[in-house]
Amino acid sequence: GQGLSRGDPMALSPGQGWSCRAVLGEGHQRTVRRVAWSPCGSYLASASFDATTCIWKRHEDDFQCITTLEGHENEVKSVAWAPSGTLLATCSRDKSVWVWEVDEEEEYECVSVLNSHTQDVKHVVWHPNQELLASASYDDTVKLYQEEEDDWVCCATLEGHESTVWSVAFDRSGERLASCSDDKTVRVWRRYKPGNEEGVACSDNEPTWKCVCTLSGYHTRTIYDVAWCHLTGALATACGDDAIRVFEESATGDPRQPTFALAAHDSAGPAVTLHCSASVLSTSVEAEPSRKKRPRVSFSRHMSLMARAVFPVSFLE
């Protein structure tokens, strides 16, 4: 999972537990907002409200800060590694998205500063297999970026949400993207390439993204995070109403207009034991009062064991 573990043992199922292996206390001066493991697993990036991003190198249980990425003017909200492991993205309240490149000598260099958003950028996420970056912002949009002629540019803007977009997630193929928002909806967007058979118009011979599904009416508060399981295709949301919801795509749906339904308990089948295999992490405690406890959801490889049921979860800090 990705998030800041508080170190408390959390019993997932009998016999298993979590133990705190390391505390990285000397890196940041303010809230650590997000952490991300590099694809190879040897590095950890931590994004902080102190406007820096630390890169830690792991030697078993020992972590050493090998570099601090500076440049953002204020709170860094998110950090994400590209699947290639050579690119890193950060975003901040200063409305910009920075793309960094790392070489074999562990030297980090800023390759682009993108000022496309007009407000605080909440989250950045990489495409599962392409060097395509997505960002979510307080300006109600999702933007996509890619490298064009030696420079990174914003190649698409996804408009439709009526309020802050808090998070985005790509599906396994990377042809679809889910976004969640303060407007209490989740939107699913699909990429249409030029010359697509559905006849969707593409300008400048560039792919275009269209919203193909909006999940509304399920959430009663801001949706802070969304995750798309690459194993089963299920969508999970973390909402300010203290519930985690799991949505599954209807098998009979039209790919152009997919429908997602709340995963329901199959009453006809045998009784299923509930395993909370979606790791639910509490937010880090900050000096500033937090308005509401916000859950963050991620999928573990045991997603397939997850019982199909709706279960509200409340947090104890």
Added chain:
Amino acid sequence: MAAASASSDMFDEIVMAEERFHGEGYQEGYAEGSHIGAAEGRRYGSLHGARIGSEIGSYLGFALTWQCLLQKSSDEKSSKKIRALDSLIGMIQKFPYEDPTYNKLQEDLEKIRGKFKQVCSMLNIQSDFRIGTERSSLTF
């Protein structure tokens, strides 16, 4: 006949005086407001334009200086920096200073700012000279 129309005009003037003065006053006010507004707009425009000019001018001076300083370097790292500097200088030189109605003005300005920040990062120079005394604010 002439006497009758003269007297009705006279009453007319008296009766309609308020409305007439109101109208005249409005016209005068409108004209003065437009005049002051145009002057203020011109002042604001030139101030704002000067600010942008000053900002981009400082980026250009900075970039040209570093281009000079790195001229002799031929290593891989320096060539990346030089490429970025060239890109910044190119963007600044392409910027249409003569046309305030250029529709991508704001967009290009943001691109220049972004490129400047990137260059500063590569040169290990702080682009922002504000001392961090901002109070911690509520943010998520």
